[in-house]
Amino acid sequence: MSARKPGRHALLFILITIFIDTLGFGIIIPVLPKLIAELGNVSIGQAAGYGGALMFVYALMHFLFAPVLGNLSDRFGRRPVLLLSLATLSVDYMIMGFATGIGLLFLGRLLSGASAATFATANAYIADITAESERAARFGLIGAAWGVGFVAGPAIGGMLGEIGPRVPFFVAAGLALVNVIYGLAVLPETLPLERRRPFRLTRAYPLGAYRALRPYPLVMTLSGAVVLYFIAHDVNPSTWTYYVIQKFAWSEAQVGLGLAAVGLASAVVSGTLVGP
Numbered sequence: 001m002s003a004r005k006p007g008r009h010a011l012l013f014i015l016i017t018i019f020i021d022t023l024g025f026g027i028i029i030p031v032l033p034k035l036i037a038e039l040g041n042v043s044i045g046q047a048a049g050y051g052g053a054l055m056f057v058y059a060l061m062h063f064l065f066a067p068v069l070g071n072l073s074d075r076f077g078r079r080p081v082l083l084l085s086l087a088t089l090s091v092d093y094m095i096m097g098f099a100t101g102i103g104l105l106f107l108g109r110l111l112s113g114a115s116a117a118t119f120a121t122a123n124a125y126i127a128d129i130t131a132e133s134e135r136a137a138r139f140g141l142i143g144a145a146w147g148v149g150f151v152a153g154p155a156i157g158g159m160l161g162e163i164g165p166r167v168p169f170f171v172a173a174g175l176a177l178v179n180v181i182y183g184l185a186v187l188p189e190t191l192p193l194e195r196r197r198p199f200r201l202t203r204a205y206p207l208g209a210y211r212a213l214r215p216y217p218l219v220m221t222l223s224g225a226v227v228l229y230f231i232a233h234d235v236n237p238s239t240w241t242y243y244v245i246q247k248f249a250w251s252e253a254q255v256g257l258g259l260a261a262v263g264l265a266s267a268v269v270s271g272t273l274v275g276p
Helices: 008-027 032-040 044-076 078-097 102-115 119-129 132-161 167-186 206-211 217-234 237-248 252-272
Strands: none
Touching (some): 008 078, 032 237, 044 102, 044 119, 044 237, 119 132, 132 252
């Protein structure tokens, strides 16, 4: 393990990482409909089909790679997994920013979904550096960072989208790269060699991860509730943006502000109510 002990910068880095993961996801939402329509030479209504498929690909990769990254962090440490994921995220947004066809958007979403699946590693890092009595509050901060990212992402993406539909992608790439540099400077490793475990495929795929929860029926029940929650939550963002653009002729800025209101509510609840 690194000779340095995790300080306030380590926690700040984790929160910034979650923020950037969410920011990068949200910053492109306001501009994606028109970019798809432009690249595919289709209407906004037809672009919604591509948009739903892009969100599905992103979520699928997230689903598949979250346990992979979590197990890699158990084998090689939290620090390299977090930094490599952020670096890959930066490359992904550059690919999408320079995309000349819808196929490259799908490639970008594949990479983004895989490299942004860092929540498991981030949670493990927080658990490593936090006493049990303080973990609920600090996990609440992770939720707040997600909410703030979802506030800032669409709002910033909407404003930048007024300049050009590709600008938000380049800004997201730059933010991820800056955070890699910050992490190289301030992030120590928290998992000592004696606590690391071999990487095994039985733990690194989603069904294997759920099998490990069998001894904990309450956790299994809560996991099912989380799955149902996200199905209900995420079904709307896949179509809402296209709907308001086509029906009400909303601009990128208006779409961004509408989504930012949702993120603001989430940030307030996560940051103020989860701890108590």
